[in-house]
Amino acid sequence: MTVKRILIVEDEAGLRQIIQFSLEAVAGWEVLTAASGKEGLMIAEAEQPDGILLDVMMPDMDGDETFKRLQNNPTTKDIPTIFLTSKASVSEQQELLDLGVAGAIAKPIKPRDLVEKICKILHWQA
Amino acid sequence: MRILLVEDDRTSAAVLSQYLTSQHYLVDLAHDGQAGWHLAEAFDYELIILDVMLPQLDGISFCQQLRAKEDPTPVMMLTAYDSSSDKITGLDAGADDYVVKPYDLDELLARIRALLRRGKVALSPTITWGDLCLDPSICEVTYQGQLLRLTAKEYAILELFLRNTHRIFSQSALLDRLWSFDEPPSENTVRAHIKSLRRKLKEVGATDLIETVYGLGYRLREISPATETLGSKSVKSAPIYSELMPFWQQSYQKYSDRLATLEKAVTALETNSLSASEQHQAARQAHTLIGSLGSFGLEDAARLCREIEQILQGKIEPSQITPLQTLLQQLRASLTAVAPVTSTPDSVDISIEPEESNPQLLIIDDDRELNLLLIAEAKTQGIQAKSVTNISAAREMIARSQPDIILLDLCFPDSKENGLTLLQQLAIERACMPVVVFTASSSFSDRLKATQWRAQSFLQKPTSAPKVIDVILQILQQSTTPEASLLIVDDDPQMLDLLNNLLSPWGFKLTFLEDPQQFWQTLQQTTPDLLILDIAMPNVSGIELCQVVRNDPDWSQLPILFLSAHQDADTVNQVFMAGGDDYVNKPIVGAELIARILNRLERTKMLRQLGNRVNES
Numbered sequence: 001m002t003v004k005r006i007l008i009v010e011d012e013a014g015l016r017q018i019i020q021f022s023l024e025a026v027a028g029w030e031v032l033t034a035a036s037g038k039e040g041l042m043i044a045e046a047e048q049p050d051g052i053l054l055d056v057m058m059p060d061m062d063g064d065e066t067f068k069r070l071q072n073n074p075t076t077k078d079i080p081t082i083f084l085t086s087k088a089s090v091s092e093q094q095e096l097l098d099l100g101v102a103g104a105i106a107k108p109i110k111p112r113d114l115v116e117k118i119c120k121i122l123h124w125q126a
Numbered sequence: 127m128r129i130l131l132v133e134d135d136r137t138s139a140a141v142l143s144q145y146l147t148s149q150h151y152l153v154d155l156a157h158d159g160q161a162g163w164h165l166a167e168a169f170d171y172e173l174i175i176l177d178v179m180l181p182q183l184d185g186i187s188f189c190q191q192l193r194a195k196e197d198p199t200p201v202m203m204l205t206a207y208d209s210s211s212d213k214i215t216g217l218d219a220g221a222d223d224y225v226v227k228p229y230d231l232d233e234l235l236a237r238i239r240a241l242l243r244r245g246k247v248a249l250s251p252t253i254t255w256g257d258l259c260l261d262p263s264i265c266e267v268t269y270q271g272q273l274l275r276l277t278a279k280e281y282a283i284l285e286l287f288l289r290n291t292h293r294i295f296s297q298s299a300l301l302d303r304l305w306s307f308d309e310p311p312s313e314n315t316v317r318a319h320i321k322s323l324r325r326k327l328k329e330v331g332a333t334d335l336i337e338t339v340y341g342l343g344y345r346l347r348e349i350s351p352a353t354e355t356l357g358s359k360s361v362k363s364a365p366i367y368s369e370l371m372p373f374w375q376q377s378y379q380k381y382s383d384r385l386a387t388l389e390k391a392v393t394a395l396e397t398n399s400l401s402a403s404e405q406h407q408a409a410r411q412a413h414t415l416i417g418s419l420g421s422f423g424l425e426d427a428a429r430l431c432r433e434i435e436q437i438l439q440g441k442i443e444p445s446q447i448t449p450l451q452t453l454l455q456q457l458r459a460s461l462t463a464v465a466p467v468t469s470t471p472d473s474v475d476i477s478i479e480p481e482e483s484n485p486q487l488l489i490i491d492d493d494r495e496l497n498l499l500l501i502a503e504a505k506t507q508g509i510q511a512k513s514v515t516n517i518s519a520a521r522e523m524i525a526r527s528q529p530d531i532i533l534l535d536l537c538f539p540d541s542k543e544n545g546l547t548l549l550q551q552l553a554i555e556r557a558c559m560p561v562v563v564f565t566a567s568s569s570f571s572d573r574l575k576a577t578q579w580r581a582q583s584f585l586q587k588p589t590s591a592p593k594v595i596d597v598i599l600q601i602l603q604q605s606t607t608p609e610a611s612l613l614i615v616d617d618d619p620q621m622l623d624l625l626n627n628l629l630s631p632w633g634f635k636l637t638f639l640e641d642p643q644q645f646w647q648t649l650q651q652t653t654p655d656l657l658i659l660d661i662a663m664p665n666v667s668g669i670e671l672c673q674v675v676r677n678d679p680d681w682s683q684l685p686i687l688f689l690s691a692h693q694d695a696d697t698v699n700q701v702f703m704a705g706g707d708d709y710v711n712k713p714i715v716g717a718e719l720i721a722r723i724l725n726r727l728e729r730t731k732m733l734r735q736l737g738n739r740v741n742e743s
Contacts, residue, residue: 108419
């Protein structure tokens, strides 16, 4: 598998580090990070990552809004995006999926399985 | 757990259905898509297993229809195809998982369990509620370690409650979910099963676990504060994933502060002075903690956060304040239990005071994060580690600091050189410096080359930092055993020169002797670990020296290796008859001689350790 570039948009620094570490250590992917939706939009446009992990609940601009703006920008609309969410119920997760994201990964994440999950959602070969 | 299986192949349907039933799942079977659809519309299933090729309504369309009406029931597709485009069609249609026939029943079951767990509160394979623990993989329920003997129906009821901890189930809802539709019992039966389940729970001390909600049905009772107090054994502190420890050390204080704001909010709640926006803020803090703590591996703490969040999201009744306080106490206890031992610096402390006695490790890897982790882990084991991220920096560092051991990545995408070139160079120039190869490459040719160029070990990424450091420690222990001393007797000075050049880079302590007459004296003085003898020498032959050594009880165990230009069977025979351990032909092949020496020393060491162990026992 070629080295993928993934953008993590997550406001909680500890979690951002865990995810970054997991992706780098397990899959050797290149990881870009953003601490807010706004920053995420800028980096997504400038760096054109292969995929985006987007936290749903963030201050200022939440995941839904960030995703909508990604979709409205022709340069970022085709980047597959996965939501990270602590929403517990299947129906809540379904609501998120209905927005048109590639998939959703439940928090707490399992650092050791994260790469596998992402690959499955994005149909990347692990 | 109720499962709908739609499969037109009656034999495999029967086999799978029987297997699932034996695992306490309740299976409804349909043999065509249309019949399956009717069942799916009529009943609430936890999982639907769909064959792709079905008469009347195929599996893909089935799944699409299901998703179109916003039915989120997990779907597993079964198919004989194994092309990825089929899988993608299936997954695009909204299936959650895909299994290719012929499938392994155990694997299928594991996947079913995974699907059933998805999105539910309990992320660990076992579900716990206070002291109650249900393990779906073996269908076993224990309370405070005592095994409960439940019937299949009692087990199913309990599992349903545990998987839906806050839900109230009416008698008819329980019937729908747990009884198959062709033999529905009366509602009294449900009552009887609940009664029997309560009795069995009570027998092991779990009283009032299932609560009757008058007029509505049954649900699991909130864990009462009386049985769950601060520091009680039910507050489990699951370990932090070891590879995440450095991040945990950085983040702990922040999470502790977040918890403090939650604690403040609940204190305000007691005095009725918590505003709606403050409550919302507190719920949000709890929400963030679920994701963060759980992702570090603290599943219990995450569960507590989720319960706290749920209470904070709604209107809080006065009766909920005490349970909330209890949850917070438990959360504080579980967080304190995994507090970092050291103070919490802003970054991983990698500045270790150089100590002469500490072995030094040089990490050569372009992965900075990984290097930090390894350095931190090395520190805990008393190894002083440094890292460089490219080969040329590595050369400089090796020349300057003479590390005791090297951990070497092979792949450096930003540079023309790869780790193998350095490894080869080290094998020639610094033969006694142990190198461990640590790479994501799975190529056999890399593995082979690494072995040829004397890598001490080949570690495949990903390997956890503690494991890597463990391997490093083992190798350090081997190489820090006192250097082996070799006594070499040969009358040919040129041969001794050659051997000197060949053997000195390996760190052996070498003694050369041209004159066999001084043999015994030299032997006593140098007390070698291994003796190398030429066969043909003037006055006294190597064979005779060997016999002398073997005849002395102090030296009879000394390993002896012969060098000789004679390859005839008679000479070889004489060597072994005299008590020689091994035999190397001249002209000497360097690699072969070294391999045989190391092999002999290793064997002797092993035998000695074995002897010690026998003596000790």
